[in-house]
Amino acid sequence: MDRDQQTHAHAAVTRPEVRTMLRQSGLRPTRQRMALAEILFAHGNRHISAESLHDEAVTRRVPVSLATIYNTLHQFTEAGLLREVAVDGSKTYFDTNTDDHHHFFVEDDNEVMDIPPGQMGVGRTPEPPDGYEISRIDVVVRLRRIRRD
Amino acid sequence: MDRDQQTHAHAAVTRPEVRTMLRQSGLRPTRQRMALAEILFAHGNRHISAESLHDEAVTRRVPVSLATIYNTLHQFTEAGLLREVAVDGSKTYFDTNTDDHHHFFVEDDNEVMDIPPGQMGVGRTPEPPDGYEISRIDVVVRLRRIRRD
DNA sequence: CTGTGTGCAAACTCTTTGCATAAGT
DNA sequence: ACTTATGCAAAGAGTTTGCACACAG
Numbered sequence: 517m518d519r520d521q522q523t524h525a526h527a528a529v530t531r532p533e534v535r536t537m538l539r540q541s542g543l544r545p546t547r548q549r550m551a552l553a554e555i556l557f558a559h560g561n562r563h564i565s566a567e568s569l570h571d572e573a574v575t576r577r578v579p580v581s582l583a584t585i586y587n588t589l590h591q592f593t594e595a596g597l598l599r600e601v602a603v604d605g606s607k608t609y610f611d612t613n614t615d616d617h618h619h620f621f622v623e624d625d626n627e628v629m630d631i632p633p634g635q636m637g638v639g640r641t642p643e644p645p646d647g648y649e650i651s652r653i654d655v656v657v658r659l660r661r662i663r664r665d
Numbered sequence: 666m667d668r669d670q671q672t673h674a675h676a677a678v679t680r681p682e683v684r685t686m687l688r689q690s691g692l693r694p695t696r697q698r699m700a701l702a703e704i705l706f707a708h709g710n711r712h713i714s715a716e717s718l719h720d721e722a723v724t725r726r727v728p729v730s731l732a733t734i735y736n737t738l739h740q741f742t743e744a745g746l747l748r749e750v751a752v753d754g755s756k757t758y759f760d761t762n763t764d765d766h767h768h769f770f771v772e773d774d775n776e777v778m779d780i781p782p783g784q785m786g787v788g789r790t791p792e793p794p795d796g797y798e799i800s801r802i803d804v805v806v807r808l809r810r811i812r813r814d
Numbered sequence: 815c816t817g818t819g820t821g822c823a824a825a826c827t828c829t830t831t832g833c834a835t836a837a838g839t
Numbered sequence: 840a841c842t843t844a845t846g847c848a849a850a851g852a853g854t855t856t857g858c859a860c861a862c863a864g
Contacts (some may be wrong), residue, residue, distance in 0.1 A: 544838060546844060566829080581846045586829065602753035602805065606828060606853080620793070623800060637788035642780045644769070648808040651772060655787070655804050656751065656773070659797040693863065695819060715854080730821045735854065755828080755853065 525535050541595035551578040552588050561613040563628035603628055603656050618655035631657060678707050680702035690744035697808040699736050700727040712750060727775055743775050767804035780806060
């Protein structure tokens with residue numbers, strides 16, 4: 517599950533690189549944004565919710581408010597550093613892998629994971645109705661834990 | 666958009682049929698459930714949210730509370746009369762077409778529509794991780810209105 | 815009658831907003 | 840200094856819940 521399922525996703529790890537990344541996106545490298553970017557991009561692909569990112573930040577002694585978490589996630593998404601994942605549930609998830617790919621969604625515990633590229637291809641792209649164009653195709657393969665009762 | 670994109674979905678229309686449908690699902694045919702079922706199943710496939718169903722009921726002079734709308738939608742879903750559609754956004758949508766099919770989602774105005782069957786097939790089904798089995802595959806083709814600026 | 819369903823209002827979760835304070839350049 | 844970000848608390852949207860009353864069988 518930790519194999520290289522990213523193709524050319526963020527490899528930024530070091531602090532200076534994160535700083536540059538933010539600058540290039542037109543975002544001032546503030547304490548919070550730096551810290552959040554490091555959490556997000558330092559360890560390969562991740563799928564996080566506002567709450568989980570906040571928890572993680574608090575654990576790492578990075579003082580940041582939930583409001584700032586939301587601001588930051590949206591700013592990063594607009595800047596193309598993150599991708600919003602539309603799975604089920606009321607929560608919004610963000611994916612640090614912005615490549616074209618699809619997701620598994622574990623229904624039992626609301627977990628999102630990437631589907632390794634190559635494992636899944638959308639067959640025929642449907643014809644969009646008149647006046648519309650396709651913006652994106654999202655595939656969610658919903659999983660259920662196998663239980664041997 | 667109103668062509669026969671349903672395969673064998675609900676064709677129940679008449680009041681007695683709706684009554685039977687509810688009975689068979691183990692639901693007592695109360696005023697509200699009857700009225701809501703008629704709204705839902707009388708006119709081909711529909712994609713509705715709790716709010717839109719409530720609005721429609723109010724318009725038709727069917728007195729029903731939002732709480733009952735939610736109850737009913739969930740009961741119908743459990744009974745297999747409806748299917749919950751996981752598209753984007755905070756709202757939950759329900760589909761009167763319970764067949765295996767996928768959806769267009771118009772980003773501009775949060776509208777859900779069926780993708781005509783045959784127009785889209787999932788290519789290769791991905792291998793679920795160990796200990797998991799696939800419960801369902803949801804494909805959402807997100808649409809954007811074409812604008813000639 | 816008896817039990818299930820319904821309506822109302824309050825509670826809850828997730829997310830957004832307004833405004834004073836703090837931090838970046 | 841001057842501008843943009845942050846934090847807090849309050850507001851908002853969507854959904855759920857608890858309990859008294861109403862209705863179906």
